[in-house]
Amino acid sequence: MNKQKLVMIGNGMAGVRTLEELLKLAPDLYDITVFGAEPHPNYNRILLSPVLAGEQTFEEIVLNDLSWYAEHNIRLLLNRKVVQIDRKKRLVVADDGSSAHYDRLLIATGSVPFILPVPGNKLHGVIGYRDIADTQMMIDTAKTHSHAVVIGGGLLGLEAANGLKLRGMDVTVVHLADWLLERQLDRTAGKLLQSALETRGIHFRLNEQTEELMDNGEGRVCAVQFKSGDVIPADLVVMAAGIRPNTELAEKAGIPCNRGILVNDTMQTYDPRVYSIGECANHRGTAYGLVAPLFDQAKVCANHLAQLGFARYQGSVTSTKLKVTGIDLFSAGEFMGSDGTETITLSDPIGGVYKKLVIKDDILVGACLYGDTADGGWYFRQVKENANISQIRDQLMFGENVIGDGGHQGQNSAASMPDSAEVCGCNGVCKGTIVKAIQENGLFSVDEIKKHTKAASSCGSCAGLVEQILISTVGGAADVKPKSEKAICGCSELNHGQIRKAIREEHLTRMAQTMDYLNWSTPNGCATCRPALNYYLLSTWPGEAKDDPQSRLINERAHANIQKDGTYSVVPRMWGGVTNPSELRRIADVADKYNVPMVKVTGGQRIDLLGIKKDDLPGVWKDLDMPSGHAYGKSIRTVKTCVGSEFCRFGTQNSTQLGIDLEHDLFNMWSPHKVKLAVSGCPRNCAEAGIKDVGIIGVDSGWEMYIGGNGGIKTEVAEFFVKLKTAEEVREYNGAFLQLYREEAFYLERTVHYMQRVGMEHIKKAVLEDADNRQALNARLQFALSFEQDPWQERLEQPQLKKEFDRIAITELA
């Protein structure tokens, strides 16, 4: 069968990103032809300003070099401007007469600078600021001429002015409005920015309109005349008064346009064979000019071109950053405020700091920062996630540092960190390395940074910080999304929530069946999606779904923790942290018999035997004759207890016994992430119940239950959940809460993150307010656990499972 033909007009960032996404989904579906009007392969247009300023070179901003096109068999026609789309013949014709037939057409022609309709606008020396040719001309002109005028005080205009000034020209910025960046900043921040740029020697003329560009008699511009009558010298005039979607071609072909080519939520135009994305497209009334939304569009468009047909683009929240070195400003969302919004403002004109937060119905909807933008990324995330900020409102202005407590999850301000500061403690990656990777490889997402630098790829605790660095480096182009909206991995476009839903509603019980039904793009997934799917299947259909050991990572397959040298650690279960002489003797004997190099007491009140060879594991388990402690699993780990009322003179409740009972209740429970409990017998709380997924504190009148704590990567204090009278009730409420977590949380989501996502109210409603539902949850947990048995015993009894641990010895001939 002949392949279908896909033709793309335009060779810019949005279009090429669409091809990249498409090739990931359906590498062999199309013969692809690309027409590019410029003589260059795809480059990072948002980095033209650093090139103008002399901070980067053209070579450094190329995103896809020519070999990339060749590698993917893309026919690349450079230096050819398309002049006609014949929709009847499905033919695209370029200015040199070359042409291409299409089955699907993608128009990604971007935008053109708006050239003011004033006399003299065609003179030599008058340009827009759009591509490499413009940038090169500005650099060349700066070498031979001295006066530059930039018309337009927006992002692009200011970046051009800064670059030309750095290249030695005398620069004046002409702006129609009262203050600079009036679409990104409010008046106060705009004025602060102006005075900062004035100290760099840039001149401004605000509230000024251009009347005429004057000819030097040889066809070159020599001066600008304003409506006010003033005249200033100008050898170079840069028009940066806005951009217009480049719709000329589409309009000529009769495709409906209205300030952009009109597209629906699948990026399709009114002609079903024709798609359009990027700055030339108008989606629900908006033509986006920033990179991040265009990348979202690219994903959706690729999904439909690949004939998957389920992705939908619903618009984007955007943020802005000015790429002028040494000037920090950031804005996101509805920063101007409107009816029904409230604003919190911090203003320090002398110190050069200004911050404004816009709030609507307890949700942060916009932020405008000048001078100190360290928290820009954090505010941007709050805006995108629609997070309710009523709890932290009084401290919101002071940023993430004040609100977060212990731990190091994005606690340092990315922008103020030196390049030498270590960001990823696991893999030893510093900020400078990450920034360099972002700039040199044109990275826009944390996932890409993970791949290229390894930062945030191990424990993930620095992912927040890496995200901040990304935002402070590329600004609005950063592709940041909450986990609930992110695709599970590269194998599928679907997010965790969609996958859970499908497994439940379609009654999917097998891995292969699930991947098949959900159109997985890989034959058997990857190390990210398989463990997640295995958990979702098992937790949704206990008894029906069969555990797939090959889809578990090594710790859960070997039922021990792999160490850096390939040996394992073994932690037997000690119910509630209570042991006895016989167990201790057996542990000591095992340590002797297998030459265990280290015996260590863990934080969870048990004993760890480290440095055991894999083939010794079954023997160790047999000799220990104790159940698995699951110290290796996304599962119930331990229940930490204090000695309680049996011995302690302060104890008010028998915390040890409740801990033991709870641990028996949950034995063998798999969960989205590890689950740790603690029970203290009095408010002195020696068992540290405040930093556990479920923490119980005994008081004279009963038990207090706290949920959602953890002491790991970022210390999170558990929140008060409910006060109960009896130990029986504690066991019931605990089982119900953990079952809810098991059913609703995403894989690798700890209780605290699950709670932050669904809200405490939701959990209270399901567990506290509805007794029937609470009992049903508990019953479902017990049903699920009835299929599980001690994994160590299971492996000793079943040879099929035991072979995992045997090595094959060979005698080599010759």
Place this chain on the structure above:
Amino acid sequence: MMNWLDICALEEINVLGSRVVASAKGDIAIFRTAGDEVFALDDRCPHKGGPLSQGLVYGKRVACPLHNWQIELESGAAVAPDVGCAHRHQARVENGRVLLSINQAEKCA
């Protein structure tokens, strides 16, 4: 001339799993894909020496259990952007038996 060693029956390796062969040259990991192809690599990740046999197998790749490097089973090469190579040996299935020919070359090939 290749020297083929009979290792085990194909069934003795799990689908999308692996077994470790203890050879004089050190441990060798033999992997089985979903399509019942077998591949053999030195059981050492080029990154920090992690035992590749303990990794998760998908497609024709294995993810190292220590730091999640992705290694191509056919070539032993690390998937970009990582750079490195695990020593490769010849392996094949014949009449339901897994055969291995140990590559004595010192260099990674």
